[in-house]
Amino acid sequence: MGRAPCCDKTNVKKGPWSPEEDAKLKEFIEKHGTGGNWIALPQKAGLRRCGKSCRLRWLNYLRPNIKHGEFSDDEDRIICNLYANIGSRWSIIAAQLPGRTDNDIKNYWNTKLKKKLMRLLNPTSQIGPQHQATSFSSLLQATALSPSTQLSSSYSYRRSNHIYYGLSGPVNDPTSFSSSPLSNSSFTSNSVLQPEESFVSPMQHNYQVKESLLMVGGEASCSSSDGSWNNQINHVKETEYGYIASNSEQSGLQNYLHTGIEEDHKLLLPSGGAEEWSHEKQNGFWVDNPSDYGFEEIKQLISTSSCNNFLFDDNKTEEKIMYY
DNA sequence: AATATCCTCAACCGCCTTTCC
DNA sequence: CGGAAAGGCGGTTGAGGATAT
Numbered sequence A: 001m002g003r004a005p006c007c008d009k010t011n012v013k014k015g016p017w018s019p020e021e022d023a024k025l026k027e028f029i030e031k032h033g034t035g036g037n038w039i040a041l042p043q044k045a046g047l048r049r050c051g052k053s054c055r056l057r058w059l060n061y062l063r064p065n066i067k068h069g070e071f072s073d074d075e076d077r078i079i080c081n082l083y084a085n086i087g088s089r090w091s092i093i094a095a096q097l098p099g100r101t102d103n104d105i106k107n108y109w110n111t112k113l114k115k116k117l118m119r120l121l122n123p124t125s126q127i128g129p130q131h132q133a134t135s136f137s138s139l140l141q142a143t144a145l146s147p148s149t150q151l152s153s154s155y156s157y158r159r160s161n162h163i164y165y166g167l168s169g170p171v172n173d174p175t176s177f178s179s180s181p182l183s184n185s186s187f188t189s190n191s192v193l194q195p196e197e198s199f200v201s202p203m204q205h206n207y208q209v210k211e212s213l214l215m216v217g218g219e220a221s222c223s224s225s226d227g228s229w230n231n232q233i234n235h236v237k238e239t240e241y242g243y244i245a246s247n248s249e250q251s252g253l254q255n256y257l258h259t260g261i262e263e264d265h266k267l268l269l270p271s272g273g274a275e276e277w278s279h280e281k282q283n284g285f286w287v288d289n290p291s292d293y294g295f296e297e298i299k300q301l302i303s304t305s306s307c308n309n310f311l312f313d314d315n316k317t318e319e320k321i322m323y324y
Numbered sequence B: 001a002a003t004a005t006c007c008t009c010a011a012c013c014g015c016c017t018t019t020c021c
Numbered sequence C: 001c002g003g004a005a006a007g008g009c010g011g012t013t014g015a016g017g018a019t020a021t
Helices: A019-032 A039-044 A052-060 A073-086 A090-093 A102-121 A129-141 A202-204 A211-215 A229-238 A247-254 A272-276 A295-303 A315-323
Strands: A154-158 A161-165 A243-246 A284-285 A307-314
Touching: A019 A052, A039 A052, A039 A272, A052 A102, A073 A090, A090 A102, A247 A315
Parallel strands: A243 A284, A284 A307
Antiparallel strands: A154 A161, A154 A307
16 A cells, blocks of 8 residues: 555646646735645645645746756856765755756756766767766766765864864865866866865865865755755754854754854754764764854864864864964 | 657656654 | 654656757
8 A cells, every 4th residue: 555645636737837827826825825735725726736736836937036047157066066075965956056946957967967067077988878877977986076085065174182184175165166176167178177186285284184084074065145044954964063153143043953042153052952962973063154253262162172073164264273 | 841859847756854743 | 652744855757849860
């Protein structure tokens, strides 16, 4: 016995939406909202559609500020970098591209961008469709976009006898591409996928680069700038990172976490409190917008925490911590 | 001009996760 | 706490338009 269907399949219309249906759905949602119940919505709106179908139509096509049309080079780069870091998690990727939907990005990747990248990575080969997926993943693996060199989008430090090991530079940073393999305004094959050595920063000679740091996080980060708190919090939960946010961000976060928020740029902690998040199973702390904090505050945080890994969101902090 | 083939993308399907009771 | 319902997501499909022959 399988799962019960979400609606009466014999009584719902399928296939492309007519302009009339679009208008009905749009008008209803603009007037009443979704009411938090997509399943009940079509009946209320007078539509013979499955609730899921309505949801999809709204999210992918009808809701305001949807961007249609060509993807920019910047968008290409973001997609490529995020795909290399987190794979086909389209909703997370979409959260980084305001106005784009996960469906859009998925289609674009599967039909165009993957081929575009394949051509750049391997301009001479004629790869048939049946081999494309395998070849593509092996190409990714053979390059800086491979999982073995992937890194979270920020700067990682491991505390060990008061020495901070730094892996510098925005390595594979999906949202900041100053050293990105795809950083030119148009794709050029000679700029694609730098060798691992190129990740070494000028400051590196002072500090030992620990390969284990590459494992910190294991996820691309999400910026809060587009207000995509939901995905961001999922990310934080998934990676078991504590999250340190400034006041301005806390109101958004509050909606999603049960927190122990303290005043003025203090730790934002889950209900278990600091001890729970300092437990050794905790991967580390994510420090968003570290420039919002005093350096002393960050120093204190590091020295009082039993946690070894911190992710910072900018390289000014990286530099300071290096010399600390 | 007719036909075949390819390409795009909206929409569906089914599974997993989250929320609610 | 467990089960059901709903939400959310990623993979896949197929209609229709574009292009090649």
